[in-house]
Amino acid sequence: MFQQQGTENIIETTEETLESVRFSLNHWLYDYLVSVGTSDTLAKYLNMIALLVSLVVLVFIIDFIIRKFLRGLFSQFAARSKTNFDDLLITNKVPRNIAHIIPLLITLKFIPLVFVDFPDFENIVETSLAVFAIILTLWVVRSLLHTIKDYFKTLPNFKDKPIASYIQVFMIFAWIIGIFSAFAIVTGIPFFKFITALGAGSAVVILVFKDTILGFVASIQVSINDMVRIGDWITFEKYGADGDVIEISLATVKVQNFDKTITTIPTYALISDSFKNWRGMTSSDGRRIKRALNIKQSGVRYLDDDAVEKLKGIQLISSYIESRQADIKSHNESHNIDKTLLLNGRNLTNLGVFRKYIDAYLKQHSAINKDMMIMARQLAPTTQGIPLEIYAFSSDKRWENYEYIMSDIFDHLIAALPYFDLEIFELPSDSSFKSNN
Template structure:
């Protein structure tokens, strides 16, 4: 743009028309001072009229041409150019060049004002260039977001980074023009204040580095469900920008997280679960230890009536009797030899029940396991994956499983641990 401005200024060095009005006024016996000011004023009005007329015509032509082309083309890129006002901003370039070219002639008798206006127009040229760049980049951003392969990419971050450098270069160029210092010398002098610049743009620099790492390592995409306990975020990522990541929580609130926090702190991304074939159910029932016991013959006969485990009990009982008979085990005490326990049979019941549950993914892990004893009791954990990963249905499936298991506990003469309530103390006092 600066080279173009220099060429424009050099193309009209003489301006033979600059004193036409002045000469005419002098012939009419008007004083020289008044003639000079009227000459400048009338030329300025003429220049402004020409600029506004040219700007209006070019703007109408460009916008009309882009709009007609957008209607006929199959891609929506040109539609987005019109939406982001790229043709409108481009239309101002030629009127600006006309102003820069003819201002020296209009203010030929006012060199100080001419110098100020030339600098002002050059600064405006830089600003207009930035507007055009921003319009094109916003158009590119909107267009890429319509493409499936770019929907989950942090396009906003890259556009913001480029615009930051563009604005920084534009501001430095404008300062160099205003102060009259050559741009190269001006940039060289900035080395002395680089520490201040880094301090001022600390968050921007951190966000820029973080956005690159997030993108390269594919840590977060737009649409991912993430949980970030430090910032109270639990929901879907709706925007990734240079400085922040916006998460829409499930209660529809918006949490804003610094982009660099994604690489400096720990968070959970649920994308792996969403892309898998099931969602994990991992929850335990705590069994009272004093309710765990060996099964008597009578208890075994009762449990054989439960269809899911009747075959298992028959098989296990036959193996146990054969072992005990072979080794001459004294069964007057249940502890001797091999025996069935109510918690062991219940664990087998859980396993069989889960394998027959229609909402459980049979191709993934299915396990009922006993965890280490705690002061409250023995945790009996269900580890399984639901076929339906949608939150509402997932919660329903998990509740359905544990509703059944909790109701099944008394059939195995097991009790669930529960802290005493006020009614428990009242009952104890009444018995006392």
């Protein structure tokens, strides 16, 4: 028992000695100023200012040294590492933000010594530093999340995913918690009690963050259903968007149109409205060509023997014409068809032969994918003639080359029409009426 009492006395003596030393260090300038005749109040203020300036200078020096040290350490590690994650940590200033933590802890430790004679000032400064600690924590978290986002964008499996949306959602909740924590510190109310008191205002919070909540739900659905990826070509007529998706965030989707303008679309519009995603085309083996030539109906006719012989000179369909001519002749002879009138029996038509020519031309065209659908079909006649539609797929899916291929095909077919005694239908112009007069 005597040994225990002795130990307690030693501890008390030691604490009193340390307190005396600390008081002497805190009041060295105060003691000097009082000794030279300065008033007690002024001496306390000057002593506090001197200690505060000394602490600020010390903290800035320590902060500078730690920042340089951590940045150098991370740079060396990044130079030796094969991954670029550590490089992104430096780019997003993670070491710099972490370096502020130690100076902040030192400041919190020495603040009571600086404001030993001004407890009211001490409480204000400590509260401000506590709020700054929350902000610094949010900075560190944000820089880490931006690093993760940038790193995922370099990975093929995550490159087209809306990572930015999830980062924004997390940061919104982090900022809300940070703001509530700061208010709780400033007001002196415990955090959970402060949150409970805000329950009545939850409806207002939901109203304020309505677009954010809708965007969050939409971004999750877009990601889960794989509706849109970064890099997809989409057409959204309601918003005048026609181009590539360059960014998917919590509230908006940015589309760079082909004229290099940027269209911003609300994220929730992707699940509430209809739009066209061209990804299926770009990931397939070809891009569809679906366009029709309107043939003037008055030019369609049966082919007599002279016309058939003339068309045999077209190499792509010469064998087809010979084969079909033999079949037709055999059929007509076996059924004793009177061919003094072309209408009787079976016959070739210029439109039918031209349709076969289109089919043969497409199948030998170097830019057409032969493994996908190739078809020339006749649609129902209209007031603008008989639509003869070409349905095929170009091997090259790039827009510029695709347009060139399609134009090349139709240039050839339009120029080939006169060889089959066919014409393109077009409405008469002023020059047509003048020539008739």
